[in-house]
Amino acid sequence: MNVKSAVIQKIIMRALKEDIGAGDITTFCTMPEQLTLSGELYAKSYGVIAGIEVFAETFRALDAEIKIDIFLKDSDEVQPNSLIAEISGVGRALLSAERTALNFLQRMSGIATMTRKFVDAVVGTKTVILDTRKTAPGLRVLDKWAVRIGGAQNHRYGLYDMVLVKENHIAAAGGISKAVENVRKIDKNKCLIEVEVKNLTELQEALSLGVDRIMLDNMTLQDMIDSVRITEGKIPLEASGNISLKNVRRIAETGVDFISVGMLTHSVHASDISFLIK
Numbered sequence: 115m116n117v118k119s120a121v122i123q124k125i126i127m128r129a130l131k132e133d134i135g136a137g138d139i140t141t142f143c144t145m146p147e148q149l150t151l152s153g154e155l156y157a158k159s160y161g162v163i164a165g166i167e168v169f170a171e172t173f174r175a176l177d178a179e180i181k182i183d184i185f186l187k188d189s190d191e192v193q194p195n196s197l198i199a200e201i202s203g204v205g206r207a208l209l210s211a212e213r214t215a216l217n218f219l220q221r222m223s224g225i226a227t228m229t230r231k232f233v234d235a236v237v238g239t240k241t242v243i244l245d246t247r248k249t250a251p252g253l254r255v256l257d258k259w260a261v262r263i264g265g266a267q268n269h270r271y272g273l274y275d276m277v278l279v280k281e282n283h284i285a286a287a288g289g290i291s292k293a294v295e296n297v298r299k300i301d302k303n304k305c306l307i308e309v310e311v312k313n314l315t316e317l318q319e320a321l322s323l324g325v326d327r328i329m330l331d332n333m334t335l336q337d338m339i340d341s342v343r344i345t346e347g348k349i350p351l352e353a354s355g356n357i358s359l360k361n362v363r364r365i366a367e368t369g370v371d372f373i374s375v376g377m378l379t380h381s382v383h384a385s386d387i388s389f390l391i392k
Contacts, residue, residue, distance in 0.1 A: 115255075115259045115262075117167040117168055117170075117171045118171075121255055122168065122171070122255065122256070123171075123175075125252065125253065125255070125256065126168070126171060126172050126175050126214075126218075127175060128252070129172075129214045129217070129218070130172065130175060130176065130210075130211065130214050133213060133214050134210055138206070138209070138210040141205075141206050141209045141210055142206070145205050145206055145209065146205075147206065148204065149204070149205045149206075150202065150203060150204055150205060151202065151203070151204075151205035151208050151209075151391050151392075152200065152201065152202035152391070152392050153200070153201050153202070153208060153389050153390055153391040153392055154197060154199075154200055154201075154389070154390055154392060155169075155197075155198040155199040155200070155201065155219075155387065155388070155389045156195060156196060156197050156198055156387070156388060156390075157192040157193070157194060157195070157196045157198060157385070157386070157387055158194055158195070158386040158387065158388055159194055159385065159386040160191070160192065160193055160194065160227075161191070161192055161223050161224070161226075161227040161385040161386075161387075162189065162190070162191055162192075162223060162226040162227045162229075162230045162263070162264055163186050163187065163188055163189065163190045163191075163192055163198065163219075163223055163226070163263075164188050164189070164219075164222040164223045164225065164226035164259070164260040164263040164264065165188070165218050165219045165221070165222030165223060165256065165259075165260060165263075166184055166186070166187065166188055166198065166199065166219065167188070168215075168218045168219065168222065168256065169199075169215045169216070169218055169219040170182045170184065170199070170215075172211050172214050172215035172218060173201060173203070173207065173208065173211045173215055175211070176207040176210060176211045177203055177204050177207035179203060179204070180201060180202070180203030180204070180207060180208070181201070181202045181203055182199060182200075182201050183199060183200045183201075184198070184199045185197055185198060185199060185200075186198045186199070188226075188263045189226070189263050189264075189265075191230075198387070201389070205391075208391070212389055215389075216387065216388075216389060218256065219385075219387055220384035220385050220386075220387050221250075221253070221256070221257075221260075221382055221384055222256055222257075222259070222260035222263070223260070223384075223385035223387065224382045224383050224384045224385045225257060225260035225261060225264065225378060225379055225382055226260045226261070226263045226264035227264065227383075227385055228264070228377070228378055228382070228383065229243065229245075229260070229261050229263075229264025229265060229266045229378050230264045230265055231359060232266065232359065232362055232373075232375055232378065233264065233265040233266055235359055235362050235363050235366075236362060236363060236366040236373070239363075239366040239367060240369070240371065241365075241366035241370055241371065241372065241373055242266070242267055242371065242372050242373075243265075243266035243267070243362075243372075243373055243375060243378075244266060244267055244268065244269040244352070244372050244373065244374040244375070245257075245258060245261040245266060245267075245268055245269055245374065245375065245378050245379055246269055246354075246374050246375070246376045246378075246379070246380075247269070247270070247272065247273075248376040248379055248380035249379045249380070250379070250382075254271070254272070257379045258271065258379075260379075261378055261379065264378075266375075266378070269374055275305065276305050276306050276308065277297050277301065277305045277306065277307040277308065278308045278309075278310070278329070279293045279294060279297065279307065279308070279309045279310060280310045280329075281310060281312070281331070284310075290309060290311070290316060290319050290320055290323070291319060291323060293309075294307060294309065294320075294323045294325060306326040306327070307325045307326050307327075308325065308326060308327040308328065308329055308352070309323070309325050309327075309328055309329065310328075310329040310331045310354075311328055311329065311330060311331065312331050312332065312333070313333075313337070314337060314340060314341065314344065317330075317341050317344060317345070318344070320349075321344070321345060321348065321349060324349075325349065326349070326350075327349060327350045327351070327352055327372075328341075328345070328349055328350070328351055328352070329351075329352045329353075329354050329374075330351055330352065330353050330354065330370065331354055331355050332354070332355035332356060333353070333355075335364060335365065335368060338351075338353060338365065338368040338369075338370060339368045339369070341368075341370075342368055342369040342370060350371040350372065351369075351370045351371050351372070352370065352371065352372035352373070352374055353365050353368070353370045353372070353373045353374070354373070354374045357373055357374070357375045357376070357377070358377070362375070
């Protein structure tokens with residue numbers, strides 16, 4: 115992911131404007147205009163670093179001359195008191211950008227840290243951990259980037275790049291077969307089609323339609339095992355619903371190809387990272 119991309123630059127500028135508004139009153143009143151400062155960025159707890167370039171770019175958005183020495187890169191694991199970076203430059207820019215830059219870094223690192231735990235939990239199985247669309251509004255590109263840094267893969271990015279026929283679509287269309295038929299008739303882009311099923315009867319119907327992936331929604335472990343047996347590897351299976359670190363290993367051991375985990379991005383515990391002026 116390119117931190118210079120227009121979408122990320124827009125996110126950074128919007129966040130800075132939201133925080134600074136008409137001006138950082140406290141910094142303006144307490145700090146001489148040309149005073150230069152230096153500070154250290156360090157981890158206060160274990161975690162996986164994600165978003166360090168977004169952090170740096172947030173400072174550069176206020177002052178391109180700020181010097182940033184980065185010692186740990188994205189995907190690196192850190193322990194308490196690990197020095198991540200040193201920053202120096204005009205003090206007003208440092209302090210005005212500090213909170214916004216930390217917000218990005220702490221959130222992305224929190225996502226990557228949780229993601230790494232899920233990925234590690236299924237090591238030795240064939241299962242791939244996926245994220246969902248349960249991201250912070252306006253921050254999806256960063257949330258999903260952090261998931262990749264943590265070692266998992268992204269599910270569809272939005273509503274436009276993959277078809278996912280869920281329970282409400284099925285009800286509105288009048289059944290799984292009718293919903294899939296409508297998609298194939300209308301979607302000129304021929305996007306991949308995934309269908310959500312709740313039981314083995316719906317699984318059999320989805321299998322007969324030859325869709326690209328089937329989502330097993332809130333199924334029991336036994337139903338997942340049976341689904342894998344019935345499917346015989348013909349169509350990839352994705353487990354979803356109430357996934358946690360306590361049960362993800364057992365679910366992976368059923369033989370499903372994917373497990374999608376909403377809590378990677380919807381219940382983020384921000385990493386404990388501090389920036390202090392020396």
